[in-house]
Amino acid sequence: MTPPGRRRIDEIGEESRRRILDAAEELFAERGFDRTSFVDIAERSGISRGSIPWHFKNKDGLVLAVIERAINRLIPAGHYRSVPPLAELFDDASALARSGNSALILSMSAEAIRGTGAVRTQYQEFYARRRAGLEDWLRARRPKDVDPDEAAQRERTFAVALNGLLMGIHFQAVVDPANVDLDASLRSIAELIDKNLADLYA
Known part of the structure; x- marks a missing residue:
């Protein structure tokens, strides 16, 4: 059940963002930044390719979000x-x-x-x-x-x-x-x- 004050669409957006970040993190570690495309990330995450720039604007924005999450998870x-x-x-x-x-x-x-x-x-x-x-x-x-x-x-x-x-x-x-x-x-x-x-x- 959606908590009071939160919309279901917000929860779906957060879940999509998390899945994109998880997929990008795995692929960047496996292949490197240059050899990973939005198509690769979309296939791994199960989220449409068009959703990636909607969440992160561009590849640099996605990279920044991946690194920020990884670092803040540790320290x-x-x-x-x-x-x-x-x-x-x-x-x-x-x-x-x-x-x-x-x-x-x-x-x-x-x-x-x-x-x-x-x-x-x-x-x-x-x-x-x-x-x-x-x-x-x-x-x-x-x-x-x-x-x-x-x-x-x-x-x-x-x-x-x-x-x-x-x-x-x-x-x-x-x-x-x-x-x-x-x-x-x-x-x-x-x-x-x-x-x-x-x-x-x-």
Whole structure:
């Protein structure tokens, strides 16, 4: 039964949008952005080809919606408003590498590198959220006797470096999973941080 205040046509529209996004996400991961057409997406989703631009305007709009949904599913906006434990940050990295969106996010990163539009902005925001979470974690453990401006700069630099490590492990785990122990690799980084955190502020 349709809830009060909602029209059946709205529910049908939302269901069509979800099915289009599901199909596009699968096809982009399987074939890549360039080799996926609206016809392919229509066949996979069971939704008419003409409905796709009605929902998303064009292919760029569809790509943006797919990436935004995939990223927000993993790390929603506001996810790091409270200071998370390091284990939670690493759990996010593990979840990303193991998720069905993992190959999609890696393959579509090429579009973010080539382009200057909305897809690139989505990736910038995604990585900014991860770096911000790492900076918050470091700031909460910052010694009280250090210069705050200098400490903040070091924390920003460290967050970039650590995020790069996590991205590298993610890529290897997707490309060569048989030879990459994801959990052991993440634990190794966590142990190094625990042992050497004081050196960051020395």
